[in-house]
Amino acid sequence: MENVKTGYTEFHLKKTSRHLYPTEWVIRTMLGSYPNLKLDKSNYNGGKILDLGFGDGRNMALLSNCGLQVYGVEITEETVELGRRSLDLVNVSAELKVGNNRQIPFDDGFFDYILASSSCYYVDGDSSFEDNMREINRVLKPKGTLIANFPAFIDNDKIPISFILENAEKTSDGHVIIHNDIYGIRNGYKFKAFSSPQELENYFSEGFQDISIGVCIDNYYGVEINQYILAAQKK
Numbered sequence: 273m274e275n276v277k278t279g280y281t282e283f284h285l286k287k288t289s290r291h292l293y294p295t296e297w298v299i300r301t302m303l304g305s306y307p308n309l310k311l312d313k314s315n316y317n318g319g320k321i322l323d324l325g326f327g328d329g330r331n332m333a334l335l336s337n338c339g340l341q342v343y344g345v346e347i348t349e350e351t352v353e354l355g356r357r358s359l360d361l362v363n364v365s366a367e368l369k370v371g372n373n374r375q376i377p378f379d380d381g382f383f384d385y386i387l388a389s390s391s392c393y394y395v396d397g398d399s400s401f402e403d404n405m406r407e408i409n410r411v412l413k414p415k416g417t418l419i420a421n422f423p424a425f426i427d428n429d430k431i432p433i434s435f436i437l438e439n440a441e442k443t444s445d446g447h448v449i450i451h452n453d454i455y456g457i458r459n460g461y462k463f464k465a466f467s468s469p470q471e472l473e474n475y476f477s478e479g480f481q482d483i484s485i486g487v488c489i490d491n492y493y494g495v496e497i498n499q500y501i502l503a504a505q506k507k
Contacts, residue, residue, distance in 0.1 A: 312415075320341045324373070325347070329364075344366050352369065352370055372396060384413055386416070388408070415505055419501075423466075423499060436497075449461070466500055
């Protein structure tokens with residue numbers, strides 16, 4: 273865990289830039305209008321959103337421009353400080369704290385929205401994805417919305433496996449252990465991945481409603497990135 277935290281922090285520190293560009297699937301979900309997207313945008317103006325695992329802060333200007341009050345959590349103080357510096361450059365205000373998927377340092381029912389962009393599927397130590405979800409549910413208001421993405425196994429032999437899941441070891445408790453991260457910062461980490469949109473919907477249907485799922489299959493110059501994206505309202 274500590275090696276991953278160090279590598280993750282160094283990865284973002286090396287990428288420090290005065291320019292922040294939002295993630296494409298986040299733009300499409302937050303701003304788009306699609307027939308199968310049931311995202312409730314009524315609380316954008318003045319609502320509270322947590323950017324869980326905000327990385328370099330790339331999505332926060334977009335969230336602020338939506339009228340949301342922005343909060344963020346990252347796993348090290350160094351990454352939090354990087355986020356503060358990056359947001360100062362683009363004149364965006366956000367409350368940033370150190371935390372993780374199992375320990376989100378905010379009160380119960382605090383957020384109208386939680387954005388988990390490449391974050392909530394990281395599972396620490398001997399915990400589980402269910403532990404992450406209990407904490408996410410704790411800080412999310414009733415009728416609040418979770419917006420997240422997940423590594424995807426695609427049941428089609430014509431589509432290459434996502435780079436992060438190549439040679440991943442499936443565990444008996446429904447997770448995967450990463451062994452082939454080409455960026456060298458997540459090897460040995462436990463992830464939650466899903467094998468189909470239906471499996472994802474089934475998992476979330478117990479505690480969420482108005483579930484919307486998208487499928488992204490991309491190859492960026494030899495790097496295959498397949499993911500499921502989700503917007504769902506807490507019951």
